[in-house]
Amino acid sequence: MNEGLAASMEEEADFIEKFEEAAKDYTVDYIRKLFKDINTNLLRKFNKSFKHDDKGNLRNWVALEKGQIDDLWNSSKAKADAMFRHFKFIPVEFDFRATPTAGKFTMKNNDSNIVEEEKELSSARRATTGNQFPRLLSEADINRVRDRFNQDTETALDEAKRRQSPGDGNIPAWFYLIFIYFAYDDVLRMCMNPLLFYPMILVVSMLGLLYSMGLGPVMFPMLKGTINMWLRSCKIPIQL
Numbered sequence: 001m002n003e004g005l006a007a008s009m010e011e012e013a014d015f016i017e018k019f020e021e022a023a024k025d026y027t028v029d030y031i032r033k034l035f036k037d038i039n040t041n042l043l044r045k046f047n048k049s050f051k052h053d054d055k056g057n058l059r060n061w062v063a064l065e066k067g068q069i070d071d072l073w074n075s076s077k078a079k080a081d082a083m084f085r086h087f088k089f090i091p092v093e094f095d096f097r098a099t100p101t102a103g104k105f106t107m108k109n110n111d112s113n114i115v116e117e118e119k120e121l122s123s124a125r126r127a128t129t130g131n132q133f134p135r136l137l138s139e140a141d142i143n144r145v146r147d148r149f150n151q152d153t154e155t156a157l158d159e160a161k162r163r164q165s166p167g168d169g170n171i172p173a174w175f176y177l178i179f180i181y182f183a184y185d186d187v188l189r190m191c192m193n194p195l196l197f198y199p200m201i202l203v204v205s206m207l208g209l210l211y212s213m214g215l216g217p218v219m220f221p222m223l224k225g226t227i228n229m230w231l232r233s234c235k236i237p238i239q240l
Contacts, residue, residue: 039145039148039149042080042149043152045079045080046076046077046156049072050076050153059160061163061164069164073157073160076153084142151226152221152225154225154229155221158224207219
């Protein structure tokens with residue numbers, strides 16, 4: 001650019017401004033695309049610390065006490081929670097005038113006034129745009145991500161405690177088989193009651209509609225975690 005096409009200071013400044021804006025838009029869009037599935041990435045980071053040991057092997061929950069599981073859960077959740085402070089803005093500088101390449105446009109020009117003008121322009125641009133970072137997630141978005149993350153981690157904790165003591169407060173599978181065998185006629189007659197049958201059909205239809213919309217992998221863990229949290233709050237020794 002110095003030896004080929006001649007360019008004035010205004011043209012150079014306009015070119016750098018347009019290039020900087022294009023690079024900024026591309027980078028911001030790319031980072032935002034990475035955050036479309038942020039809950040999955042957060043849960044993956046949490047599970048890497050909570051469900052795996054230092055060697056990367058799956059933890060043996062049976063060999064751990066409930067207090068140890070709670071400590072692991074708290075420390076793993078704290079590591080992931082620390083990332084939320086980075087979700088508000090995209091702290092990326094886009095001032096190409098501060099790079100060594102920018103100096104090549106002014107070193108060949110011996111006019112000190114032009115050099116000083118370039119420095120002032122660069123300083124003013126950094127002061128006005130360099131610290132105005134693009135918004136990544138709003139407060140409402142962050143709260144939604146945090147709520148979903150809390151539900152996912154609660155589900156992981158329930159699963160770990162259930163595997164740690166499968167006979168503690170959990171109904172064995174064979175009990176359900178015996179119950180169905182001896183009480184299926186009473187259960188069927190109760191379900192055929194209009195006061196229960198129509199609401200049950202409505203609930204099943206809504207669940208089927210949500211599942212057909214692709215929300216099954218999200219809906220069932222959330223429902224399971226909510227029910228388990230309610231059972232714990234009622235001090236009922238049963239976990240799904």
